[in-house]
Amino acid sequence: MKKHIVMLPGDGIGQEVTKAAKKVLEAVAERYHHTFTFESHEIGGAAIDSQGTPLPEDTVAACKKADAILLGAVGGPQWDHLPGHMRPEKGLLGIRKKMELFANLRPIKGFKQLLHASPLKEEVVSGSDLLIVRELTGGLYFGEPSERRNGGKEVVDTLAYSHSEIVRIVDQAFQSARVRRKHLTSVDKANVLESSRMWREVVEEKSKEYPDVTVEHMLVDAAAMKLITSPSSFDVIVTENMFGDILSDEASVLTGSLGMLPSASIRSDGVGLYEPVHGSAPDIAGQNKANPLAAILSAAMMLKYSFQLEEEAEQVENAVKEVLDARFHTADLAVHDGVEVSGSEMAAKVIEQI
Amino acid sequence: MKKHIVMLPGDGIGQEVTKAAKKVLEAVAERYHHTFTFESHEIGGAAIDSQGTPLPEDTVAACKKADAILLGAVGGPQWDHLPGHMRPEKGLLGIRKKMELFANLRPIKGFKQLLHASPLKEEVVSGSDLLIVRELTGGLYFGEPSERRNGGKEVVDTLAYSHSEIVRIVDQAFQSARVRRKHLTSVDKANVLESSRMWREVVEEKSKEYPDVTVEHMLVDAAAMKLITSPSSFDVIVTENMFGDILSDEASVLTGSLGMLPSASIRSDGVGLYEPVHGSAPDIAGQNKANPLAAILSAAMMLKYSFQLEEEAEQVENAVKEVLDARFHTADLAVHDGVEVSGSEMAAKVIEQI
Ligand SMILES: CC(C)[C@H](C(=O)O)[C@@H](O)C(=O)O
Numbered sequence: 001m002k003k004h005i006v007m008l009p010g011d012g013i014g015q016e017v018t019k020a021a022k023k024v025l026e027a028v029a030e031r032y033h034h035t036f037t038f039e040s041h042e043i044g045g046a047a048i049d050s051q052g053t054p055l056p057e058d059t060v061a062a063c064k065k066a067d068a069i070l071l072g073a074v075g076g077p078q079w080d081h082l083p084g085h086m087r088p089e090k091g092l093l094g095i096r097k098k099m100e101l102f103a104n105l106r107p108i109k110g111f112k113q114l115l116h117a118s119p120l121k122e123e124v125v126s127g128s129d130l131l132i133v134r135e136l137t138g139g140l141y142f143g144e145p146s147e148r149r150n151g152g153k154e155v156v157d158t159l160a161y162s163h164s165e166i167v168r169i170v171d172q173a174f175q176s177a178r179v180r181r182k183h184l185t186s187v188d189k190a191n192v193l194e195s196s197r198m199w200r201e202v203v204e205e206k207s208k209e210y211p212d213v214t215v216e217h218m219l220v221d222a223a224a225m226k227l228i229t230s231p232s233s234f235d236v237i238v239t240e241n242m243f244g245d246i247l248s249d250e251a252s253v254l255t256g257s258l259g260m261l262p263s264a265s266i267r268s269d270g271v272g273l274y275e276p277v278h279g280s281a282p283d284i285a286g287q288n289k290a291n292p293l294a295a296i297l298s299a300a301m302m303l304k305y306s307f308q309l310e311e312e313a314e315q316v317e318n319a320v321k322e323v324l325d326a327r328f329h330t331a332d333l334a335v336h337d338g339v340e341v342s343g344s345e346m347a348a349k350v351i352e353q354i
Numbered sequence: 355m356k357k358h359i360v361m362l363p364g365d366g367i368g369q370e371v372t373k374a375a376k377k378v379l380e381a382v383a384e385r386y387h388h389t390f391t392f393e394s395h396e397i398g399g400a401a402i403d404s405q406g407t408p409l410p411e412d413t414v415a416a417c418k419k420a421d422a423i424l425l426g427a428v429g430g431p432q433w434d435h436l437p438g439h440m441r442p443e444k445g446l447l448g449i450r451k452k453m454e455l456f457a458n459l460r461p462i463k464g465f466k467q468l469l470h471a472s473p474l475k476e477e478v479v480s481g482s483d484l485l486i487v488r489e490l491t492g493g494l495y496f497g498e499p500s501e502r503r504n505g506g507k508e509v510v511d512t513l514a515y516s517h518s519e520i521v522r523i524v525d526q527a528f529q530s531a532r533v534r535r536k537h538l539t540s541v542d543k544a545n546v547l548e549s550s551r552m553w554r555e556v557v558e559e560k561s562k563e564y565p566d567v568t569v570e571h572m573l574v575d576a577a578a579m580k581l582i583t584s585p586s587s588f589d590v591i592v593t594e595n596m597f598g599d600i601l602s603d604e605a606s607v608l609t610g611s612l613g614m615l616p617s618a619s620i621r622s623d624g625v626g627l628y629e630p631v632h633g634s635a636p637d638i639a640g641q642n643k644a645n646p647l648a649a650i651l652s653a654a655m656m657l658k659y660s661f662q663l664e665e666e667a668e669q670v671e672n673a674v675k676e677v678l679d680a681r682f683h684t685a686d687l688a689v690h691d692g693v694e695v696s697g698s699e700m701a702a703k704v705i706e707q708i
């Protein structure tokens with residue numbers, strides 16, 4: 001199989017973790033006789049510094065021709081004072097929208113070696129294995145008008161969805177649930193929002209096409225509670241963009257291994273952008289300390305979702321598990337009786353297992 | 355002091371818990387020589403059943419003449435099939451808006467006897483004592499347009515704020531912080547929303563009037579994480595309506611005593627509506643099992659915020675602590691070596707201490 005991958009290392013530790021993930025992809029290509037070609041482009045703060053914009057044209061053009069994109073992280077304090085349209089995160093929002101990456105998939109599953117670092121009691125968190133499917137290109141993030149009015153006396157943002165945008169994300173969630181434990185929790189605020197009432201109708205309608213999947217509706221405030229009191233009761237959660245932003249970050253700290261979490265942002269035809277959930281961590285950038293496992297697991301999601309290489313993806317996931325079982329860990333992870341290694345050593349350990 | 359209190363028992367256990375709280379208020383009146391008069395009105399499902407609307411005119415009229423309002427809870431499965439405008443929670447939203455109760459205060463503080471029931475590890479949750487100040491009458495909850503468009507092909511909700519609405523809630527939060535540990539966390543999504551950017555500006559501007567209060571800005575996704583990983587790092591949190599709905603419910607389960615949490619929804623002149631955070635719990639309604647402590651602590655907030663009776667409020671709070679210290683508890687609370695009592699017995703125990 002021949003695939004072309006665009007690398008967007010971005011800022012801070014984004015550079016080193018994407019480099020590690022690329023090596024893993026190269027190892028997979030070698031072992032399984034695929035041809036992966038790579039090209040690298042700027043995004044975020046790095047792009048602001050060198051090209052004066054967080055999302056240069058050539059970055060967009062390259063992404064449009066790619067089979068998949070691997071992103072590191074964007075942002076850092078040196079760009080925090082810049083006006084809104086010149087902030088690094090505009091690069092991320094822009095590429096999501098321009099590529100129509102409407103479905104953000106965030107699997108959250110504890111690693112037994114790391115569960116002890118969870119803020120939750122072990123009996124509460126153990127067994128948790130959930131997938132949050134967040135709508136990523138609609139809602140409050142992109143709705144118009146979003147503006148001051150009346151000389152600054154008023155301000156509005158707009159939560160807008162088209163019926164078809166809701167249909168496609170809900171359909172994606174049902175598909176995800178079907179290949180997991182067949183339980184879908186649709187999160188909304190239907191007692192307040194008209195958009196949530198339409199959301200609920202779409203879920204009801206779609207559920208007829210997936211009779212094997214059980215569906216439950218939950219209000220967003222109730223979901224924010226239940227994620228903490230009973231995280232293992234969820235399988236797949238589907239929700240709109242802003243609720244998904246909040247709930248997926250809430251969920252990301254439950255298992256005590258934020259530095260291990262991958263994400264995928266995909267389009268209907270399978271093209272996707274893969275990125276670790278963690279940020280750019282400027283404080284440790286360039287020191288070879290950063291944990292590359294979230295980026296490596298994001299690469300595994302790429303193999304699975306964009307290239308349909310299920311076996312290869314599993315191989316990478318297993319390699320990560322084996323390295324953890326052997327008690328190797330980076331500085332961010334606390335492993336009992338573990339052996340601390342650098343970021344590049346960690347990547348090398350994973351590659352050894354492939 | 356003479357005060358007139360409107361009781362809105364509402365649905366389910368709302369009836370029994372407000373009855374208990376009323377008895378406590380009567381005990382306070384007797385001991386401190388105040389005159390509290392009471393009248394009771396319908397709201398929510400009870401009002402739908404008897405008067406065909408979740409918020410009858412006479413309920414609104416009575417509230418408008420009250421010095422304070424004590425609400426139980428609204429809702430229940432028998433009204434879940436009704437159309438949006440006829441749902442019990444519309445009564446609650448309506449009374450908040452009609453009374454201009456723009457500031458929702460939700461204190462969250464663990465009781466040491468109950469902390470063991472927290473989903474969080476004791477070392478993570480211990481020492482947590484925070485106050486969430488949620489804007490309650492603006493934002494997505496009331497913004498227009500909120501409608502389907504294009505024959506149902508599109509839907510919009512509107513997040514709208516006036517500058518002055520933001521100023522008054524932020525000011526309230528600074529005032530609350532000033533009499534606590536003088537630390538204010540303003541939560542927004544300023545990297546995406548124009549309304550959040552205005553919010554941030556208002557906070558910056560207001561902070562000049564409160565030089566003794568330290569201010570920090572936090573993105574809502576980061577706040578959703580930090581509430582779990584480090585709840586004790588917060589003092590006062592201020593945020594807009596929808597973020598506040600989600601974060602305050604998230605925070606309410608941290609200490610393991612949701613059944614103990616009070617809330618106040620107040621107006622600039624001190625008139626307020628007080629209600630327990632828990633719901634109507636129809637499954638245990640009418641069995642004298644419901645824990646009245648959240649309603650009783652809501653009455654204590656009334657004494658403090660609407661009547662400025664600080665000593666009396668503290669007396670009620672201490673009475674609750676003493677009853678818990680004596681290991682009395684209702685069925686919902688797990689207290690080591692405790693004595694289980696009914697709801698009315700619990701109220702009587704509190705009254706004994708006043
Ligand atoms: C950087 C920010 C705009 C972004 C978002 O809110 O979508 C981030 O929080 C995320 O979840 O990927």
Ligand SMILES: CC(C)[C@H](C(=O)O)[C@@H](O)C(=O)O
Pocket residue numbers: 191192221443446447599
């Ligand atoms: C019942 C509902 C409309 C309400 C809200 O969202 O404000 C409730 O969740 C609350 O927080 O008091």
